[in-house]
Amino acid sequence: xxxNDIILQTVTKITVFVIILFSIHLFFAGHYYPGxxxxxxxxxxxxxxxxxxxxxxxxxANVLPIDYKHLIGLGLxxxxxTGLGGLLFDVPFLTHAxxxxxxxxxxxxxxxxxxxxxxxxxxxxxxxTMTIIQTIGEDE
Amino acid sequence: MNNLIxxxxxxxxxxxxxxxxxxxxxxxxxxxxxxxxxxxMIVSVMLVQxxxxxxIQTMDVSNWEAPFGxxxxxxxxxxxxxxxxxxxxxxCIIYSFRSIGEDxxxxxxxxxxxxxxxxxxxxxxxxxxFNLFVFFEVLLMASYVLIVHGGTKIQxxxxxxxxxxxxxxxxxxVITVGFLYSVVGTLNMAHISERINAANQSGxxxxxxxxxxxxxxLKGAIFPLYFWLPGSYYAPPSAITALFGALLTKxxxxxxxxxxxxxxxxxxxxxxxxxxxxxxxxxxFGVIGAIAFWDVNKIIIYNxxxxxxxxxxxxxxxxxxxxxxxxxxxxxxxxxxAALFFLAGVMIAITGTSxxxxxSGLIKRYPGLGWSFxxxxxxxxxxxxxxxxxxxxxxxxxxxxxxxxxxxxxxLMSSLLMLFSVMKVxxxxxxxxxxxxxxxxxxxxxALMVAPFVLVGLSVLYxxxxxxxxxxxxxxxxTLSDPSIYIEAVLKE
Numbered sequence: 206x207x208x209n210d211i212i213l214q215t216v217t218k219i220t221v222f223v224i225i226l227f228s229i230h231l232f233f234a235g236h237y238y239p240g241x242x243x244x245x246x247x248x249x250x251x252x253x254x255x256x257x258x259x260x261x262x263x264x265x266a267n268v269l270p271i272d273y274k275h276l277i278g279l280g281l282x283x284x285x286x287t288g289l290g291g292l293l294f295d296v297p298f299l300t301h302a303x304x305x306x307x308x309x310x311x312x313x314x315x316x317x318x319x320x321x322x323x324x325x326x327x328x329x330x331x332x333x334t335m336t337i338i339q340t341i342g343e344d345e
Numbered sequence: 346m347n348n349l350i351x352x353x354x355x356x357x358x359x360x361x362x363x364x365x366x367x368x369x370x371x372x373x374x375x376x377x378x379x380x381x382x383x384x385x386m387i388v389s390v391m392l393v394q395x396x397x398x399x400x401i402q403t404m405d406v407s408n409w410e411a412p413f414g415x416x417x418x419x420x421x422x423x424x425x426x427x428x429x430x431x432x433x434x435x436x437c438i439i440y441s442f443r444s445i446g447e448d449x450x451x452x453x454x455x456x457x458x459x460x461x462x463x464x465x466x467x468x469x470x471x472x473x474x475f476n477l478f479v480f481f482e483v484l485l486m487a488s489y490v491l492i493v494h495g496g497t498k499i500q501x502x503x504x505x506x507x508x509x510x511x512x513x514x515x516x517x518x519v520i521t522v523g524f525l526y527s528v529v530g531t532l533n534m535a536h537i538s539e540r541i542n543a544a545n546q547s548g549x550x551x552x553x554x555x556x557x558x559x560x561x562x563l564k565g566a567i568f569p570l571y572f573w574l575p576g577s578y579y580a581p582p583s584a585i586t587a588l589f590g591a592l593l594t595k596x597x598x599x600x601x602x603x604x605x606x607x608x609x610x611x612x613x614x615x616x617x618x619x620x621x622x623x624x625x626x627x628x629x630f631g632v633i634g635a636i637a638f639w640d641v642n643k644i645i646i647y648n649x650x651x652x653x654x655x656x657x658x659x660x661x662x663x664x665x666x667x668x669x670x671x672x673x674x675x676x677x678x679x680x681x682x683a684a685l686f687f688l689a690g691v692m693i694a695i696t697g698t699s700x701x702x703x704x705s706g707l708i709k710r711y712p713g714l715g716w717s718f719x720x721x722x723x724x725x726x727x728x729x730x731x732x733x734x735x736x737x738x739x740x741x742x743x744x745x746x747x748x749x750x751x752x753x754x755x756x757l758m759s760s761l762l763m764l765f766s767v768m769k770v771x772x773x774x775x776x777x778x779x780x781x782x783x784x785x786x787x788x789x790x791x792a793l794m795v796a797p798f799v800l801v802g803l804s805v806l807y808x809x810x811x812x813x814x815x816x817x818x819x820x821x822x823x824t825l826s827d828p829s830i831y832i833e834a835v836l837k838e
């Protein structure tokens with residue numbers, strides 16, 4: 206018997222966007238307010254998990270055709286790559302740099318290479334969480 | 346400022362990450378892993394040379410000065426251990442080509458091995474106590490994966506015990522670091538050492554010293570805490586056991602060496618006495634295990650425990666002679682244990698059993714295997730021209746100078762029993778009536794023998810070239826016996 210999940214699915218479609226927006230906010234707030242790559246990534250994967258609950262695995266895999274194991278690798282490359290950048294300028298590994306840029310819409314914004322490192326963390330957290338959940342979910 | 350220090354950590358890390366993307370292509374996996382571990386080896390040689398010519402190398406990661414940021418420190422001891430690790434990693438990867446099986450290779454085997462090397466090299470290089478914990482976790486996570494990799498029944502059972510023990514010891518590690526931090530208020534090792542000397546004779550520091558001994562003793566398998574090791578190391582395939590036997594316990598031993606020489610000098614009469622008693626008991630229980638078993642792997646596994654005891658006895662005496670001996674013996678033991686596990690792996694591949702009663706007369710058809718096992722056994726016991734001799738000699742000599750007659754005598758006696766345990770393998774396995782074994786023709790003995798040949802050759806050279814190595818070892822022992830050299834290099838006062 207097929208159960209009818211229309212309420213769950215409709216609410217999910219709306220809520221997922223709110224959750225993802227909140228997680229992106231948390232991610233970018235990390236430098237000045239509580240938040241950062243870890244909790245941002247965890248919340249993004251929370252949104253994907255909600256999709257998994259409301260729909261089935263195949264649908265979600267169609268919507269988000271991502272190999273999460275590669276996402277882990279990509280995130281690690283981001284993090285290590287940011288560190289390696291320091292080597293180009295003859296300073297120790299993981300030395301960060303920042304500068305203030307006047308962006309058209311956002312105004313005076315400080316851009317920091319630590320954000321790139323955080324992006325790595327963000328991607329690895331999503332990759333690891335989703336790999337764990339998918340592997341357990343697909344297990345028979 | 347010196348980015349060479351971090352290269353032995355970074356190269357395996359980057360190549361491990363890159364290999365994640367090509368998990369199904371075995372050729373890329375194999376050659377990528379071999380290439381990266383080879384480059385790591387070359388970089389480590391350069392690092393040793395640099396430490397030799399320019400003294401202790403430090404690097405403040407992300408350019409924050411010493412007590413505030415994380416500092417990586419390469420003194421002679423850590424540089425040489427990194428070099429030994431890289432050599433073993435390279436041979437292990439070569440050995441894995443033909444022994445580990447394609448199913449395992451396809452499932453992220455090489456990336457995990459490389460991550461293990463990241464953890465080990467990092468733990469040897471770091472100058473920050475919490476960073477040491479993090480690198481311990483990196484290598485432990487990788488070892489959890491490797492111990493269960495393949496998912497046979499025995500591996501599943503043993504990995505549960507292994508993970509349980511290590512999770513508990515890691516929690517204890519964090520608690521201990523917490524205690525230490527609440528007392529000294531810093532995590533940088535050089536700074537901790539300075540503060541402990543300034544605090545002078547506080548009882549809580551002695552408690553912390555013993556807690557560290559328990560933590561690292563669980564990782565490095567000393568006497569009452571070695572119970573998990575024989576079962577866990579018995580489970581995985583021989584390439585992985587070799588990696589574990591050569592590297593993992595030695596990281597624990599290195600950490601005891603580091604903390605007990607750098608931090609806890611204030612109450613040496615108490616702490617080092619306990620270390621000394623435990624080391625001797627470790628030797629005794631290790632040799633009992635080594636002579637009791639009729640199983641090739643079990644015999645070598647118990648020999649790991651004996652070696653841990655011998656090295657720590659050298660550390661507990663704390664004279665420059667015994668420290669040099671311990672360092673000598675530590676590096677020798679890493680090489681020879683890997684070689685012995687590789688050789689045992691070849692024997693098991695040929696005969697299909699690790700029970701000594703199940704085979705005999707191997708030397709008739711496999712003389713190369715037989716004689717290299719013979720050489721490795723002699724090196725293990727410490728017969729003069731080979732590698733185990735100089736280290737044990739220095740430890741015994743220092744033991745007598747320090748008037749630890751019982752300890753030194755037990756170290757001497759243990760050599761005899763170690764020799765007996767491995768000669769038992771040689772006599773029963775290689776002599777006697779040649780037998781034929783099912784499927785032995787399919788075993789690529791020639792390809793498998795490359796790695797053990799390299800290591801046994803290295804151990805012979807290590808023994809013959811004692812004179813060449815001595816300046817390096819003495820330099821390493823100097824830093825250990827005089828912490829102020831280390832502190833000055835890190836804090837740049």
